Amino acid sequence: MAGVQLQQLAYFVAVAEIRHFTQAAESLGVAQPSLSKQIRALEKELGAPLFSRARGNITLTPAGDVLLPLAKRILADVDTARLEVRELAGLVRGRVRLGATPSLCAGLLADALRRFHDAYPGIDLTVEEGGSRDLVRDLTRGLLDLALVILPLADDTPLVTTPILREHLVVAMPSEQRPRRPSMTVEDLQGRDLVMFRVGYDLRDSTIAACREAGFEPRYAVEGGEMDAVLRFVEAGLGIAVVPSMVLAGRPGLRGVPLTPTQNGTPGLERTIAIAHRKDVAPTHAARAFRETLESYLSEAARDGSLPPGVRHLT
Numbered sequence: 001m002a003g004v005q006l007q008q009l010a011y012f013v014a015v016a017e018i019r020h021f022t023q024a025a026e027s028l029g030v031a032q033p034s035l036s037k038q039i040r041a042l043e044k045e046l047g048a049p050l051f052s053r054a055r056g057n058i059t060l061t062p063a064g065d066v067l068l069p070l071a072k073r074i075l076a077d078v079d080t081a082r083l084e085v086r087e088l089a090g091l092v093r094g095r096v097r098l099g100a101t102p103s104l105c106a107g108l109l110a111d112a113l114r115r116f117h118d119a120y121p122g123i124d125l126t127v128e129e130g131g132s133r134d135l136v137r138d139l140t141r142g143l144l145d146l147a148l149v150i151l152p153l154a155d156d157t158p159l160v161t162t163p164i165l166r167e168h169l170v171v172a173m174p175s176e177q178r179p180r181r182p183s184m185t186v187e188d189l190q191g192r193d194l195v196m197f198r199v200g201y202d203l204r205d206s207t208i209a210a211c212r213e214a215g216f217e218p219r220y221a222v223e224g225g226e227m228d229a230v231l232r233f234v235e236a237g238l239g240i241a242v243v244p245s246m247v248l249a250g251r252p253g254l255r256g257v258p259l260t261p262t263q264n265g266t267p268g269l270e271r272t273i274a275i276a277h278r279k280d281v282a283p284t285h286a287a288r289a290f291r292e293t294l295e296s297y298l299s300e301a302a303r304d305g306s307l308p309p310g311v312r313h314l315t
Helices: 004-017 021-028 032-046 062-089 101-105 108-117 132-140 202-213 227-235 287-305
Strands: 095-100 124-129 146-151 159-174 195-196 220-223 241-244 253-256 270-276 311-313
Touching: 004 021, 004 062, 004 202, 032 287, 062 132, 095 101, 095 132, 095 195, 095 287, 101 108, 101 124, 108 287, 124 159, 124 311, 132 146, 132 159, 132 253, 132 270, 146 159, 146 287, 159 227, 195 202, 195 241, 202 241, 202 270, 220 227, 227 241, 227 253, 270 287, 287 311
Parallel strands: 095 124, 095 146, 195 220
Antiparallel strands: 146 270, 159 241, 159 253, 159 270, 159 311
């Protein structure tokens, strides 16, 4: 791709996302003929058409499908490099694009973000909320600077991870519902109606895996929700859900029942949270500052006992 220009990639991404040449040109503030000319030059350089224009419908060719995530990553890396250089030059303070799971966004992350903003008011903060699998994908593609993800990751994931927290998972149920015992096991979930997260959530994967390891398939009352929706469905009495203990703070309509090991060796459920960045790109100064702020906040919270119940600091 030696002869490929960044401008051409930017034009290509705009057309790929909008699927209309004229509208893409308008969004970029360029003339449509100029955009089309650059796209043709890019196709000539790569030796393959990138778009199919049959009957006025713009779709990506197989070559375009391959190029799109690469082009987005290149443009994101260039933008990060530009900000890093400006930051060093003292022109701007920087930017942090952070990914985190909904349980962290609803729990302890808000206080850490406030501390960081107070210390570095000139740094732009963007928080992307999503399941761990989605965050790993976006971080790998260069769309995030840092992400708080759930371990373990796939062996071939191109990320550096540092474990920072371990938290127990609990069974969430309506407050008026009295559990038979003060704790539950994974086997106790058999035959119960579960409210299940959408595909892409690590909580979905870990719950299903634990049930199968215990010898049964989970039964769903409803599935496909984000964290807030799952908790609301449980409050409404649709079923129970396996969730991190920290998300129940401030929800008087829910109670959390601990998941404990069984005598036959089936473990309780817990998860490890790590802070991650790409192996091939060093975090920016702003991202490193956020990481240091987060670590400092967690250390202090662990010392003074203000971490949520069931959460333990690892570093």
